[in-house]
Amino acid sequence: MEKKMRPKIIQQLRYLTIKNFKSMIREVSQLVWIFGYPLVFILLFRFGYGLEVFNIFAPGVIILAPIVLISQLAGHFAEEKESGTLQRLVTTPVSRSTVLLSGLFSQLIVAAVQIVVMLLLTLLFGVSINPNANIFLLFFIPFLVAFTSLGFGLILASVVRTASSAGGLAWFIILPLQFLGGLLTAPLLDFIPTALAAEAMGAVMIYGSTAFDPIGLNLILIAIWGIGLILLGILLFRRKTAIL
Amino acid sequence: MEIAIETHNLKKYFDEIHAVDGIDLQIPKGSLFGVLGPNGAGKTTIIRMLSTILHPTDGTATVLGFDIKKEALEIKKRIGVCPQELVLYPRLTARENIHLIAQMHGMAKKDYKERTDDLLGKMNLLDRANSLVKGFSGGMKRRVNVLMAVIHEPELLFFDEPTAGLDPQSRRVVWDFIRDFQERECTIILTTHNMEEADDLSDELVIIDHGKIISQGTPDELKGKLGEGDILEFKIKEIEQRNEIIERAKSLEFVRWGKPVGKHRIVLNALDGLRRVSEIMEVIKVKMEDISVRKNTLEDVFIDITGRRLRD
Ligand SMILES: Nc1ncnc2c1ncn2[C@@H]1O[C@H](COP(=O)(O)OP(=O)(O)OP(=O)(O)O)[C@@H](O)[C@H]1O
Ligand SMILES: [Mg+2]
Numbered sequence: 001m002e003k004k005m006r007p008k009i010i011q012q013l014r015y016l017t018i019k020n021f022k023s024m025i026r027e028v029s030q031l032v033w034i035f036g037y038p039l040v041f042i043l044l045f046r047f048g049y050g051l052e053v054f055n056i057f058a059p060g061v062i063i064l065a066p067i068v069l070i071s072q073l074a075g076h077f078a079e080e081k082e083s084g085t086l087q088r089l090v091t092t093p094v095s096r097s098t099v100l101l102s103g104l105f106s107q108l109i110v111a112a113v114q115i116v117v118m119l120l121l122t123l124l125f126g127v128s129i130n131p132n133a134n135i136f137l138l139f140f141i142p143f144l145v146a147f148t149s150l151g152f153g154l155i156l157a158s159v160v161r162t163a164s165s166a167g168g169l170a171w172f173i174i175l176p177l178q179f180l181g182g183l184l185t186a187p188l189l190d191f192i193p194t195a196l197a198a199e200a201m202g203a204v205m206i207y208g209s210t211a212f213d214p215i216g217l218n219l220i221l222i223a224i225w226g227i228g229l230i231l232l233g234i235l236l237f238r239r240k241t242a243i244l
Numbered sequence: 245m246e247i248a249i250e251t252h253n254l255k256k257y258f259d260e261i262h263a264v265d266g267i268d269l270q271i272p273k274g275s276l277f278g279v280l281g282p283n284g285a286g287k288t289t290i291i292r293m294l295s296t297i298l299h300p301t302d303g304t305a306t307v308l309g310f311d312i313k314k315e316a317l318e319i320k321k322r323i324g325v326c327p328q329e330l331v332l333y334p335r336l337t338a339r340e341n342i343h344l345i346a347q348m349h350g351m352a353k354k355d356y357k358e359r360t361d362d363l364l365g366k367m368n369l370l371d372r373a374n375s376l377v378k379g380f381s382g383g384m385k386r387r388v389n390v391l392m393a394v395i396h397e398p399e400l401l402f403f404d405e406p407t408a409g410l411d412p413q414s415r416r417v418v419w420d421f422i423r424d425f426q427e428r429e430c431t432i433i434l435t436t437h438n439m440e441e442a443d444d445l446s447d448e449l450v451i452i453d454h455g456k457i458i459s460q461g462t463p464d465e466l467k468g469k470l471g472e473g474d475i476l477e478f479k480i481k482e483i484e485q486r487n488e489i490i491e492r493a494k495s496l497e498f499v500r501w502g503k504p505v506g507k508h509r510i511v512l513n514a515l516d517g518l519r520r521v522s523e524i525m526e527v528i529k530v531k532m533e534d535i536s537v538r539k540n541t542l543e544d545v546f547i548d549i550t551g552r553r554l555r556d
Contacts, residue, residue, distance in 0.1 A: 007350025
């Protein structure tokens, strides 16, 4: 029998990503969370504690933004697993990896938007940024943190049964990352990605630094975290949804 | 005769559960092949193996000439699967859900857009095409579930209980819809525990129970095996005496066989049973709570073999 052409992976990826976006945008409560949660802290520090305090904590609050994404990503993949849509998709000529990639891809786009919005809001509320601060780094540091969020989200989605439990349990990762990483306080564990990122972000934003330590070094460490977590997440998720 | 699906000794064990236990099938191209069986018989497991999303424990199978293990991708390009559960994206519209499957198959946009609207029209869903599926009734979701399996005009279709939970009117719509594909020479595998559905639609069917084929043939052949008689079903109070009652009935020469079914029922096969109900009642001498007389159905074939109903 004649072989049919395989549909183009790039096309499949594009359509799946669009599908993910539509699903996300129409889940309003999730959107409220991922934009609302960091926003609450921006407002709290700016108007509750005043500009002085806001200047000190703004770097940490921006790092908070991509961390909240863990709940959305875990919810997304857990839903795909729980509802059987992943199974249904793979009865068509699309590979599990393409579906997985499209989910990660959509979240990265959300992260980028979210980070830019948070940066603009802090600026709008009058944060004082060192005039030598590297704008690219201000975006790139939190964006790199988003990769670790993808990893945490995937791992969580693999081990839970339902989307709602994924969304809830995500807070058991988000809150420790937030507090132990010292995003709004002093860091307790300075090797975790949030602590590394907050330190680097502070150095750029407040001191206008471009030094290798802490910035370059921390970025490398965050990247290692990100790669490790994502690989582990993909491995776990693939195993949990594998063909028996 | 060209073969669409062939399996040899196909098995799937989940630990000690023998979900599918040595199935041999030869399904001709272009036929509508029914798989009839009670809950837990292994119907869904067979479909999942043939649609390459579950690996068999043992045995081999080819679908459209391709091996289910080694050539899964070639199979996926050519099949459509309508799962038993409603598997839809709740926050996509009906139209978007259907489009997504077409997009995964790499269909041209113009083709799938036209076809989607055409199909939605056939299922009376066109006016809700742009509504999110999460707001749909169960029956509407089920119809979208079916459309997602057929949008890309597959050569081979798996329908896993496509009409479960539909009202009689929507069921007719789906049946007509399936017949439409039958006329287009598409091979269709249909599982059901609705005997009327299996009887009406299938060219040929297997009855399975506990993962094994217990009977196979055209609906008429299967019913023919039971003989020409009518089926009389009694509901009785004296359950302890069921076997004696059956023996007494069998003493009449026109009663061909009798079986106890469930807890309170007896099924008899009797030639010209309708006219002879009173004769039978006289012989068996019990109080009936209920009695019904009907032509042989596939359900009676199942009762004859297993002593159980399809749905207990
Ligand atoms: N993933 C699984 N893990 C363990 N057991 C399973 C799994 N899938 C199916 N089974 C078991 O295999 C048997 C057959 O199940 P299957 O779903 O194929 O039945 P079915 O004929 O489709 O029934 P129904 O009419 O209820 O849909 C059942 O006993 C079921 O519990
Ligand atoms: Mg089933």
